[in-house]
Amino acid sequence: MGSATTQALAASTQALAAAKDVTLDTARELFAVAHAVGESSQLSGALADPSAPAAARENVVTAVFGAFSASTQTVVKAVVAERWSNASQLVDGIEELAIRAAAIADAGADIEGELFGFSRVIAANAELELALGGRLGSQDAKVTLVERLLSGSTSAPAALIVSSLVRQPRDRRIRQLLNRAMRIVSAQRNRVVATVYSATELNEAQRTRLSDALSQRYDGQVALNVVIDPTVIGGLRVQIADDVIDGSISARLADLRQKLAG
Structure with a gap:
């Protein structure tokens, strides 16, 4: 820029x-x-x-x-x-x-969480990602598909954002568009988004403790997007923008293997 x-x-x-x-x-x-x-x-x-x-x-x-x-x-x-x-x-x-x-x-809508959820759906479905991001098919048809997928499960602001971005991708990948939108919404609400990779779902108490700890570290409100990733094995890997905090067991094992090899 x-x-x-x-x-x-x-x-x-x-x-x-x-x-x-x-x-x-x-x-x-x-x-x-x-x-x-x-x-x-x-x-x-x-x-x-x-x-x-x-x-x-x-x-x-x-x-x-x-x-x-x-x-x-x-x-x-x-x-x-x-x-x-x-x-x-x-x-x-x-x-x-x-x-x-x-x-x-709509200040009360969980727009970041909804955009993140839709992004994960796309990441898990290659055919859907191709249908929305490919050159085949009209933009109107793609918007109709998105509206059908989001109907009844997503707030009006999130649905508007997704459908509008799909209508005008300008050679950008759909997940790239969604990630940018999440960052913009978070900036508007004066908070940052942390993507947390965990082998299992976090309960409410764990989410609160992690959010509070990250908020203190980054001097501001931190919202969590949790990705269930079995390769993590145990512990957590947290990414905020370009910062990565890797406390996963898989990372420790990789570090141990590297030391043993050296």
């Missing part, structure tokens, strides 16, 4: 935070804006053109997205008023704001 995009995204995130009446419809409209801009090189070029006055770029937003809510238009105008490194990163930025808006719309 270029420095211009970093600054633009920070300012755009502040604009979303200041916006009034952010609802799931706001998120839905922001996803629609990201899709429209991503699909049109002419539109994305006009909105990301640093040589054009900010007012001219804002006028394009009014002309193209005038039917959207005032809240959405205000946020998008704030986005295009910034200087982005390139048009693709502008689209990424609008998409991120859409995900953040979905998180704001």
Whole structure:
């Protein structure tokens, strides 16, 4: 991410935070804006053109997205008023704001957990991953498949995020999209996500102790996504971003074998 995009995204995130009446419809409209801009090189070029006055770029937003809510238009105008490194990163930025808006719309929904659960379903089903990420089949058909899979089992914000990302993958793998969305939702809620690999399911007390310990270590709220992995044997392996804490028995055995071999 270029420095211009970093600054633009920070300012755009502040604009979303200041916006009034952010609802799931706001998120839905922001996803629609990201899709429209991503699909049109002419539109994305006009909105990301640093040589054009900010007012001219804002006028394009009014002309193209005038039917959207005032809240959405205000946020998008704030986005295009910034200087982005390139048009693709502008689209990424609008998409991120859409995900953040979905998180704001329902603060009580376990969006990260639901996205993680769907990611694990895809990881366990190669045919499903191919159906959603392959070049065959229309995007509408893929969205319909996702909506059918998530119907009745997932919150409206999580379902919107997944279906919107599937509709506009832009050459990104579906699990990559879901992982990014999880990080964005966690950032919006001022917490980090730890992926915990364990040979057995953790009970509520174990989850609480682990979450509290990690929260103290990382100086902030930590949400847990637990993956049952028999290869761990015993103990836990925890990954937070690029940090890995490996206290599994399998890791100790591997370390012992290495020492014996040396």
